[in-house]
Amino acid sequence: MADVLVVGGGPAGLSAALFAGKNGLDVTVFDTDKTWMHKAHLFNYPGIGSIDGSNYLSVLREQVDDFGVDRQQGVAVDGVESTGDGFTVATEEGSSTATISSSRRGRTATSPRASAVNSPTRASSTST
Numbered sequence: 001m002a003d004v005l006v007v008g009g010g011p012a013g014l015s016a017a018l019f020a021g022k023n024g025l026d027v028t029v030f031d032t033d034k035t036w037m038h039k040a041h042l043f044n045y046p047g048i049g050s051i052d053g054s055n056y057l058s059v060l061r062e063q064v065d066d067f068g069v070d071r072q073q074g075v076a077v078d079g080v081e082s083t084g085d086g087f088t089v090a091t092e093e094g095s096s097t098a099t100i101s102s103s104r105r106g107r108t109a110t111s112p113r114a115s116a117v118n119s120p121t122r123a124s125s126t127s128t
């Protein structure tokens with residue numbers, strides 16, 4: 001069972017996954033790869049002079065993978081439900097659940113918190 005479920009693997013979702021994974025949380029990302037990044041060429045990211053959007057995504061995905069994130073590429077989320085102590089996301093292939101453990105429940109906003117995160121274009125966005 002994951003600590004964090006991220007719906008959408010564009011720059012926002014992968015950034016969330018990167019930080020959560022880097023902080024030791026068990027993260028799953030679902031992504032249908034419809035990001036406009038594939039149409040972009042980036043000149044405006046600090047520290048990156050010039051990079052094709054698809055190449056940028058490849059680098060970001062590799063970085064996320066290196067932190068042990070479970071990246072479910074090509075898997076669409078059809079719905080998100082609160083279970084009271086976490087969230088369950090539904091996909092064509094079944095469902096995944098993230099539960100907020102009691103040890104994490106009391107953390108402040110400066111600490112990573114277990115949640116279903118991100119704001120995909122199709123599924124509803126939920127966070128705690």
Ligand SMILES: Cc1cc2nc3c(=O)[nH]c(=O)nc-3n(C[C@H](O)[C@H](O)[C@H](O)COP(=O)(O)OP(=O)(O)OC[C@H]3O[C@@H](n4cnc5c(N)ncnc54)[C@H](O)[C@@H]3O)c2cc1C
Binds near residue numbers: 014041
């Ligand atoms: C034509 C164009 C050119 C651009 N050029 C630039 C540029 O040069 N530089 C720049 O910085 N920005 C550029 N942008 C903006 C940039 O593409 C966005 O700011 C960026 O992609 C937003 O990232 P995001 O992660 O919020 O969302 P997205 O990139 O949209 O990522 C969302 C991801 O979630 C997935 N998803 C959605 N719903 C679901 C679901 N239910 N289940 C699973 N996955 C789901 C989508 O397939 C997608 O991969 C451009 C945008 C456009 C349209």
